Amino acid sequence: MRATKAVIDLKAVEHNLSVVKTLAPKSNVMAVLKANAYGHGLANVARAIPQQEAIAVACMDEAEILRSSGVKNEIILLEGFFSEEELKQVVELELQTVVHQDSQVNQLEKLSEDSSTNPKIVVWLKYDSGMNRLGFDEQSYTEAFNRIQKLQAVKEIRFMSHLACADDIHDPMTSIQLKSFTQLIAGLKGDRSLANSAGVIAWPETHFEWVRPGIILFGCSPLLGVSGEAHQLKPAMTLQSQLFAIKNLAPGDTVGYGASWQAKSNTRIGVIAIGYGDGYPRHAKEGTPVLINGKEYPLVGKVSMDMITVDLGIDDDFELGDVATLWGQGLPVEKIAHFADTIPYTLFCGVTSRVKFEWYD
Numbered sequence: 001m002r003a004t005k006a007v008i009d010l011k012a013v014e015h016n017l018s019v020v021k022t023l024a025p026k027s028n029v030m031a032v033l034k035a036n037a038y039g040h041g042l043a044n045v046a047r048a049i050p051q052q053e054a055i056a057v058a059c060m061d062e063a064e065i066l067r068s069s070g071v072k073n074e075i076i077l078l079e080g081f082f083s084e085e086e087l088k089q090v091v092e093l094e095l096q097t098v099v100h101q102d103s104q105v106n107q108l109e110k111l112s113e114d115s116s117t118n119p120k121i122v123v124w125l126k127y128d129s130g131m132n133r134l135g136f137d138e139q140s141y142t143e144a145f146n147r148i149q150k151l152q153a154v155k156e157i158r159f160m161s162h163l164a165c166a167d168d169i170h171d172p173m174t175s176i177q178l179k180s181f182t183q184l185i186a187g188l189k190g191d192r193s194l195a196n197s198a199g200v201i202a203w204p205e206t207h208f209e210w211v212r213p214g215i216i217l218f219g220c221s222p223l224l225g226v227s228g229e230a231h232q233l234k235p236a237m238t239l240q241s242q243l244f245a246i247k248n249l250a251p252g253d254t255v256g257y258g259a260s261w262q263a264k265s266n267t268r269i270g271v272i273a274i275g276y277g278d279g280y281p282r283h284a285k286e287g288t289p290v291l292i293n294g295k296e297y298p299l300v301g302k303v304s305m306d307m308i309t310v311d312l313g314i315d316d317d318f319e320l321g322d323v324a325t326l327w328g329q330g331l332p333v334e335k336i337a338h339f340a341d342t343i344p345y346t347l348f349c350g351v352t353s354r355v356k357f358e359w360y361d
């Protein structure tokens with residue numbers, strides 16, 4: 001059987017959450033588990049988040065998965081509700097919602113007028129402090145606040161914004177966003193949230209009452225050029241497969257599609273059962289490390305759909321079936337992301353359904 005699997009260490013998630021709590025000791029945590037918990041498995045990862053912490057997801061489908069698997073934590077919809085129907089589900093599933101545009105305020109007003117059920121919603125009013133993606137600008141923020149605070153259907157208004165450049169500790173944008181957010185809500189009473197993982201680690205002044213860590217929970221550093229180990233984080237996902245064929249090559253022999261790699265001397269090529277059909281990055285460069293028996297070997301040749309090839313050199317202490325680690329324990333995903341010109345987020349989210357997932361508490 002093809003041994004390609006993602007092993008998810010839920011203890012590592014718990015550990016990483018404890019690192020967040022140490023870094024932001026006065027803040028509540030909203031664990032960001034959108035996109036299937038960054039590809040780690042939403043309902044299973046939620047088990048590692050204690051009930052007193054909140055969980056943030058992108059959309060209703062994700063919130064439904066959590067509620068239907070018995071998750072009782074506070075759940076926040078980061079993109080808010082997309083329709084009146086969804087607003088009703090916010091009430092039914094007892095969710096909290098981000099409100100970032102007028103159409104949502106209109107729908108909240110309508111709900112307040114129509115409602116016989118007396119809903120009590122917690123709204124996170126989102127300010128666009130510079131990301132220019134979601135959120136109200138200064139003037140419309142105050143207007144939206146004034147409209148929402150009158151509504152019966154709204155129990156509480158909380159304040160949030162999102163940082164665009166916090167991964168770069170030298171970028172002045174974070175201080176500008178912080179200042180603008182703080183000034184805007186000065187004098188308003190309510191919980192505040194600004195920090196993503198990078199904010200948690202590098203910008204303590206952004207912690208406020210709630211931090212919103214995502215990638216850090218899975219063991220990665222959000223900071224440019226830094227790996228999770230530097231913050232005592234542990235990798236939650238280890239992507240593994242096995243060595244299932246070995247080829248002897250003579251000088252001049254080539255490997256794979258396009259014959260892009262050529263042996264300079266006698267060598268052995270190891271074939272590993274993983275490819276872009278499993279989510280291994282197609283653009284991983286020659287030299288991307290693969291860990292076999294505790295040693296890193298370089299990727300050579302093009303990544304295929306189901307296989308990759310590594311140069312084993314003249315080592316011969318291999319057996320077919322030896323475990324190959326693509327990232328995770330012993331091989332930081334940040335390193336692979338670097339070789340593939342991408343970020344760990346896309347590697348995690350890109351692991352496909354062909355890969356078997358195993359979760360360990």
Ligand SMILES: Cc1ncc(COP(=O)(O)O)c(C=O)c1O
Nearest residue numbers: 032078162196197212213214215
């Ligand atoms: C609104 C919001 N908050 C927090 C996060 C968590 O970000 P990170 O994974 O960088 O911690 C995200 C993720 O993109 C987000 O969209």
